[in-house]
Amino acid sequence: MKLLLTGNYAAAYAVRDAQPDVISAYPITPQTPIIEKLAEFIDSGELKAKFVRVESEHSAMAALIGAASVGARTYTATSSQGLLYMYEVVWWAAGARLPIVMGLVTRALGPPWNIWSDHADFFTVRSSGWTMLFASSAQEVYDLTLIAYCVAEHRDVLLPALVAWDAFEVSHTYEPVELVEDATRLLPPKGAWAPPLAAEDPASLGNLAYPEEYAETRRLMVEAVRRVPLVFAEAAGRLRELTGRDYSRGYECYRCEDAETVFIAMGSVYGEVRSAVDALRARGVPVGALKVWLYRPFPYEGVARVLDGKKMAIVLSRTTSLGAMGPLATDVATALALKGCSVKLVEFSAGVGGVDVTEDDVVAMYKAALEREGGTYFWRGR
Amino acid sequence: MAHRVFPREEYLLKGHVACPGCGAAVMLRHVLKALGPNTYLVIPACCTSVIAGPHPRSAFRVPVLHIAFAASAAAASGMIEALEKLGKPANVVVWAGDGGTVDIGLQALSGAAERGHNIIYICYDNEAYMNTGIQKSGSTPHGAWTTTTPSGNPGFKKDLPGIMVSHRVPYVATLSPAYPNDTFAKLRKAASMRGGLKYLHALTPCPPGWRYDPSLTIELSRLAVETGMWVLYEVENGVFRLTGPSRALLEKGKRKPVAEYLKLQGRFRHLSPEDVERIQRMVDENWERIAEMLKEGGEHSSEQG
Ligand SMILES: Cc1ncc(C[n+]2csc(CCOP(=O)(O)OP(=O)(O)O)c2C)c(N)n1
Ligand code: SF4
Numbered sequence: 015m016k017l018l019l020t021g022n023y024a025a026a027y028a029v030r031d032a033q034p035d036v037i038s039a040y041p042i043t044p045q046t047p048i049i050e051k052l053a054e055f056i057d058s059g060e061l062k063a064k065f066v067r068v069e070s071e072h073s074a075m076a077a078l079i080g081a082a083s084v085g086a087r088t089y090t091a092t093s094s095q096g097l098l099y100m101y102e103v104v105w106w107a108a109g110a111r112l113p114i115v116m117g118l119v120t121r122a123l124g125p126p127w128n129i130w131s132d133h134a135d136f137f138t139v140r141s142s143g144w145t146m147l148f149a150s151s152a153q154e155v156y157d158l159t160l161i162a163y164c165v166a167e168h169r170d171v172l173l174p175a176l177v178a179w180d181a182f183e184v185s186h187t188y189e190p191v192e193l194v195e196d197a198t199r200l201l202p203p204k205g206a207w208a209p210p211l212a213a214e215d216p217a218s219l220g221n222l223a224y225p226e227e228y229a230e231t232r233r234l235m236v237e238a239v240r241r242v243p244l245v246f247a248e249a250a251g252r253l254r255e256l257t258g259r260d261y262s263r264g265y266e267c268y269r270c271e272d273a274e275t276v277f278i279a280m281g282s283v284y285g286e287v288r289s290a291v292d293a294l295r296a297r298g299v300p301v302g303a304l305k306v307w308l309y310r311p312f313p314y315e316g317v318a319r320v321l322d323g324k325k326m327a328i329v330l331s332r333t334t335s336l337g338a339m340g341p342l343a344t345d346v347a348t349a350l351a352l353k354g355c356s357v358k359l360v361e362f363s364a365g366v367g368g369v370d371v372t373e374d375d376v377v378a379m380y381k382a383a384l385e386r387e388g389g390t391y392f393w394r395g396r
Numbered sequence: 397m398a399h400r401v402f403p404r405e406e407y408l409l410k411g412h413v414a415c416p417g418c419g420a421a422v423m424l425r426h427v428l429k430a431l432g433p434n435t436y437l438v439i440p441a442c443c444t445s446v447i448a449g450p451h452p453r454s455a456f457r458v459p460v461l462h463i464a465f466a467a468s469a470a471a472a473s474g475m476i477e478a479l480e481k482l483g484k485p486a487n488v489v490v491w492a493g494d495g496g497t498v499d500i501g502l503q504a505l506s507g508a509a510e511r512g513h514n515i516i517y518i519c520y521d522n523e524a525y526m527n528t529g530i531q532k533s534g535s536t537p538h539g540a541w542t543t544t545t546p547s548g549n550p551g552f553k554k555d556l557p558g559i560m561v562s563h564r565v566p567y568v569a570t571l572s573p574a575y576p577n578d579t580f581a582k583l584r585k586a587a588s589m590r591g592g593l594k595y596l597h598a599l600t601p602c603p604p605g606w607r608y609d610p611s612l613t614i615e616l617s618r619l620a621v622e623t624g625m626w627v628l629y630e631v632e633n634g635v636f637r638l639t640g641p642s643r644a645l646l647e648k649g650k651r652k653p654v655a656e657y658l659k660l661q662g663r664f665r666h667l668s669p670e671d672v673e674r675i676q677r678m679v680d681e682n683w684e685r686i687a688e689m690l691k692e693g694g695e696h697s698s699e700q701g
Contacts, residue, residue: 069507077474
């Protein structure tokens with residue numbers, strides 16, 4: 015079935031199709047339409063979930079921790095200040111190994127107040143143990159949200175997963191979205207994982223651990239995170255069989271094979287990047303583009319393989335990197351260093367706080383990158 | 397109520413690591429006996445996060461979710477909704493310190509109360525942040541020494557049970573480790589009630605924090621009630637009722653002087669006779685308010701009858 019949906023509604027439809035038991039959320043622009051749509055689904059009986067209308071984001075995530083600890087499938091969504099307000103319990107969810115799924119509509123952090131897209135919120139949780147996916151269209155929001163449940167609840171993983179997408183350009187923009195006819199063919203059956211708490215078999219989740227035991231719980235998390243790419247690829251493979259859409263590598267390449275320069279981006283700007291690649295190619299400039307879907311764990315190997323032998327990598331970071339390269343560029347640098355590749359790396363902070371980035375901007379960035387040394391630059395437009 | 401049979405089963409096991417004479421541990425033992433094994437505890441950061449004993453073991457024979465300091469009422473909200481959705485009815489009980497209740501956890505508690513989840517919330521009140529080494533909380537009594545109020549607390553203890561009554565939850569009650577039968581009856585009642593959050597507030601003496609000999613915990617708990625500093629009562633669907641020994645203390649002459657309670661504790665040692673007098677007046681005024689409330693309630697119910 016194909017519907018015309020915004021990114022936010024696409025998330026709500028994916029959640030409806032995943033049928034969580036407990037949803038909890040607190041309103042914040044630009045996330046709000048998701049939870050309004052979910053409330054409608056619950057009202058109409060299409061979604062049989064309990065909705066805990068909490069008094070803050072901290073409580074939203076805490077409520078899901080309580081729910082998931084006894085075996086519920088769960089969902090929440092937030093943005094920006096909301097994510098920072100729940101930050102403490104975002105980490106708690108991961109440490110407690112609970113397969114919570116969250117939508118994050120990326121939005122700038124204040125001050126000054128700004129409701130438009132910026133990935134600063136997203137990057138703040140990159141070391142928390144959450145599987146982090148980035149969608150660049152409404153279709154991807156739908157697909158990746160379903161995949162997030164598959165990864166989170168897999169018994170080899172049991173870690174929370176989030177799907178992010180850009181404010182407005184994706185969250186509020188209508189696009190045709192193809193739904194999965196029968197999501198149960200993709201998702202794990204309910205109750206496939208054993209919840210940590212049950213009255214029949216009393217146990218304790220999260221009590222004081224001395225250094226050795228604490229370190230052991232973290233080591234086990236590291237191992238679980240290492241298994242994510244495989245589990246992600248499996249789930250994406252099932253989705254491909256159902257729909258033909260393929261996310262299994264965790265990233266997409268566009269005209270990279272014979273490229274000398276590769277743009278790397280996440281989110282809605284990728285559309286402009288692809289157009290710019292076509293425009294530059296039309297002038298005979300050998301460029302390509304790489305879009306990251308699976309941000310954590312980061313696909314170092316795959317990204318390095320794509321970039322190996324290239325002359326230049328240009329990272330478009332939709333955030334301000336203060337005092338160091340931005341996280342995405344740092345990850346690319348790490349991928350290159352681990353593989354021993356020497357590729358010139360240029361990062362542009364572009365699209366910060368919702369600033370429009372056009373195809374012409376991307377073409378101009380290419381020219382600017384040729385003239386400059388490797389490093390981070392703030393893109394102020396042409 | 398002396399006939400009530402206390403369950404023999406223990407759910408707070410030997411090997412827990414509370415200090416000797418910990419009033420909170422005594423209280424928790426009574427609470428769990430009253431609630432039984434089909435009970436999930438949600439515990440924020442507090443002394444009890446330590447009392448439970450280190451991972452992967454637990455000194456509690458019921459499942460426990462340890463959760464961030466401010467988050468317990470919200471975590472319990474999600475848990476009860478999940479258990480109801482999954483068809484596994486059980487008691488979901490927050491067990492939180494006074495700091496985790498009257499200060500950092502108050503927003504989540506207020507939200508859970510307003511939403512009306514079927515949870516039991518118990519605050520064990522040792523009147524300071526004890527886990528971090530005796531710092532003033534919003535529940536520290538006026539005049540008490542703590543490490544952050546070295547010359548006595550200039551503020552006044554928040555009346556959290558009163559705040560919860562204002563949320564119109566179906567049940568609010570106070571508890572004391574010296575009166576297990578009173579505890580038992582209130583917990584059984586709370587567990588049987590639906591239709592909203594049940595709030596219980598226990599005054600639990602803390603030997604290192606209050607600076608007294610650990611053997612005196614029950615005696616101090618009893619003195620707190622007998623002096624009228626701590627009032628045992630319940631508010632069921634808005635109707636206030638004194639319970640246990642507090643029922644006999646409406647008349648000032650029946651109450652022991654507060655000095656008897658204060659003088660046993662090092663945290664009040666620096667108080668002058670005038671300070672003690674002021675605290676006595678505060679206690680007496682509180683009882684006058686209670687008497688008025690009971691009178692109004694009585695008039696109200698006779699009007700109805
Ligand atoms: C967000 C946060 N701030 C501070 C702390 C440190 N902390 C842990 S326990 C505690 C005191 C708890 O006091 P209370 O709730 O009164 O319980 P008690 O320790 O007295 O039993 C504090 C301040 C924390 N764990 N989390
Ligand atoms: S410090 Fe006080 S409340 Fe904490 S365990 Fe010791 S006696 Fe109990």
